[in-house]
Amino acid sequence: MLTEKENKKKTWRTSPDGVYFSYINKPSDHSHLTPTSRKRRVAGETGKKMSKEDLLLLDFWVSPFCMRVKIALAEKGLNYESKEEDLFGGKSELLLKSNPVYQKVPVLLHNGKPLNESAIIVGYIDEKWPSPPLLPACAYGRSQARFWADYIDKKVRF
Secondary structure (H helix, E strand, O other): OOOHHHHHOEEEEEEOOEEEEEEOOOOHHHOOOOHHHHOOEEOOOOOOOOOOOOEEEEEOOOOHHHHHHHHHHHHHOOOOEEEEOOOOOOOOHHHHHHOOOOOOOOEEEEOOEEEEOHHHHHHHHHHHOOOOOOOOOOHHHHHHHHHHHHHHHHHOOO
16 A cells, blocks of 8 residues: 555556556656656557567457566567457458467567567567566565466466
8 A cells, every 4th residue: 555655656647558657756766667668659650661670569458468568568668569459350461470370469579570478478578678677586576476477377268
């Protein structure tokens, strides 16, 4: 529970992807949580072709697995393009080509290479951009985080 003083330091911002928070008076250990680090671009919005260094996320707004990847990208402060998939009306050719085995979202394309499955994508993001780390520093904390990620993978069905 936040004290009144701590609550005044925070501001809540909503987006189509969910609810994020950022600090008004940012403490030094949360300097990566700036409003500009949370920007995302929607594929096709700018009319430009994606360069090979850009990140493209194929997602579906209601999927908790896609949300897991979006949270990791936001925590790292990475800009990415998001392409909403129509899973019920017909999957895009890009999704079928990028994930031919499962034909599911999320898929993260980085340097033209597809990454599938949310836990694998989050692990890749944490290894590729190590600062700030997504997992706790202690081994026990990391094992607890992995337990809950595994629990969600096995129990949540979409």
